[in-house]
Amino acid sequence: MTTRNPGMTTHTPDTQTYDVEAVNAAGRRQPLYAPRKKIFPKRASGRFRKFKWLVMLITLTIYYVTPWLRWDRGPFAPDQAVLVDLANRRFYFFFIEIWPQEFYYVAGMLVMAGIGLFLVTSTVGRAWCGYACPQTVWVDLFLAVERFIEGDRNARIKLDAGKWTADKLMKRTAKHATWLVIGILTGGAWIFYFADAPTLLADVVTLQAPLVAYATIALLTATTYTFGGLLREQVCTYMCPWPRIQGAMLDEHSLTVTYNDWRGEPRSRHAKRAAAEGKPVGDCVDCNACVVVCPMGIDIRDGQQLECITCALCIDACDDVMTRLGKEQGLISYATLSDYNRNMALATGSGKVVQPSRVRNPVTGKLVDAIKRTNWRSVIHPRTIVYLVGWIAIGLAMVTALALRTPLSLNVLHDRNPLYVELRDGSVRNGYDVKVLNMAPEMREVELRLDGLPGSTISLVDGGSETAGSLTFTLEPDKVLPVRLYVRVGPESLPASQMPFQIVVSDEAAGITRSVESTFEVPEKRK
Amino acid sequence: MSDKDVDQVTGVETTGHEWDGIKELNNPLPRWWLWTFYGSIIFSIGYTIAFPAWPMISSATTGVLGYSSRADLHADVAAARAAQGGMLEAVTTTPVADIVKDDGLARFARAGGESLYKVYCSQCHGTGATGSVGYPNLNDDEWIWGGTIDQVYATIAHGARSPTDQDTHFNDMPAFGTDGMLTAEDIDRVAKQVASLSGMEGGEATPEGEQLFADNCAGCHAEDGAGMVDVGAPSLNDKVWLYEGTLAALREQIALPRHGVMPAWGARLGDAAVKQLAVYVHGLGGGQ
Known part of the structure; x- marks a missing residue:
């Protein structure tokens, strides 16, 4: 072989070659994404399945019904119980009405949601993922539709593998059409949170709703159909950051769905024969019932894993099998890692292999009392208590803030340019932009006066006479009244320097008074 | 051309470019990049047909959509006008x-x-x-x-x-100093007289000053110095001054008035x- 630069490739005694391989050497490169394997979850039945139906019923009911609830707020405000009024920048939640500057309530809710997530995850693991996450709820719903139309696991596998017959075409069309309808209803329900639901429904049906309504429905239909129907477990495994975050929240005292291999191993499909031969036998009969019901398509017996959303359907499946075999339930169960480790230590002794005889009564075959069974006490430890206390404290603070909140608010902005104006008679005038917020859906009569600025008079822009007393305003319901306020102090009572004082607004009828501190600026040379 | 040169470490063909013994591998472009690139080219063809693009001798192609930023502006202005609602x-x-x-x-x-x-x-x-x-x-x-x-x-x-x-x-205050209508002492006296009207520092009311003011100033600025809006004569008996409220500025303004x-x-x-x-x-x- 001829080389263009012999000096570089010829080995001389000075150079050394290394026995090394690139980490991504061409021969062993993996594709970035594993090809997707089709999952056909089998229908499970049991207490967790019942609980999941219940959660689905409750969450979907809340989602679909909430916009239709009415709440009377009088003639000047919408009567929808929950309404995000983007156009008028108001958020209504039953008896609460929030203005944009009160966004801290939303921030507080987000903080509570965050700490609530910590609390729930550190106690009961990924309960959010398994029961309440919209992705889980909708996938469950879509799977129910699929099962209803195409049949359970085996029928679906057969259908999927089979040729495209008229029957398959019909079933598939029916399934996707139903999914699309659910998607449309999902997107359709969403928009009712942002406008008066009955009006908007009529507008949508008669094609008179704004374009953004249809765009929102289209977008949410697409995402619901794609995520719930087509992508399903791929969303949880690849798209969602939640599992990573939640995984970091777990500790050895958190409940996770656990395969108790300390009683399951060694697993055997021929348990009776193996027992007769005197071999050690665990409770697991390797029936794979836990795998076929899993909506994520994983085997929980491989241990805790990222894909597991802890929906506990494998517990239902396994409990069913155990009951039929006349064994104690809970081969797969909610358990904490610390309990599991204790039981593992008991079962393995000094060795590394599970010995079924160490955890069973030799006479009855029942599990020994030394087994640590996870109960609700297992999850109570300092960390969960700290989260709980923090969560309650923020909740109480928000409730208190809401209770003490007044529906009258006041913003004052002192003029920056000019800070002050000197007048002919030597008096000084300051200008203020005052905003009086009437945050209730009712008319209101308020008085505006100054406190702590002797010798001052107030007037409005082009608003006639000055007064040393107070000005009266009528506030429209649920509106902001901007007031351009001029404050004048005569030469005889002029303060020597910048003077703080209060601008006070009071509603005598409602007994509400709000005041804001501002300053009266004077020319420096008078100091 | 020369034979294919394959890099022995990676097994990838090189481009034949070499700098100080460092050869450039001829790895294919990432496919997503390549298709994005092709897509951009196809898009740009459609874009230059639809929108004004190619420079011609006197102007540019107008594009089949008839878009122009000037028309956009006019539409925006018209919309703003309409939004004012008359x-x-x-x-x-x-x-x-x-x-x-x-x-x-x-x-x-x-x-x-x-x-x-x-x-x-x-x-x-x-x-x-x-x-x-x-x-x-x-x-x-x-x-x-x-x-x-x-x-x-x-x-x-x-x-x-x-x-x-x-x-x-329009008005035109006489230049009492430069035109020789008043002496420097008189200007000083009348300035002090004016300053006294508003209690300015250095002000001093004197009989001479009062007389000078009555003779020369009161015609426009009024006897009490209140000024006269009709002729644009500023009031002299208040705290607001156009040309600084100092005695020196007053003297200056009387001697050679500035007219804004x-x-x-x-x-x-x-x-x-x-x-x-x-x-x-x-x-x-x-x-x-």
């Missing part, structure tokens, strides 16, 4: 004194006046309308040519000493704009 027309037809009385119209005019002020007036009168030496503060209650809404309107429309407007405000000039805006901006400006300035706090 308010501007109402301002045009309503006398300025009545605009102030109409709450909605006044708010519209004030907002429009504020932005006009920032463009045309702030250079001399300041962004806060506080003026500076020689440029009146528009916030206070001292008005050389009158502070009613109609007077403010007239001043903005016709200006002061504007060479382009027949109806402009303000353009007449009526012909330049149109009546509606002047009305909005008048409402804004009148509403700054000192309007009468």
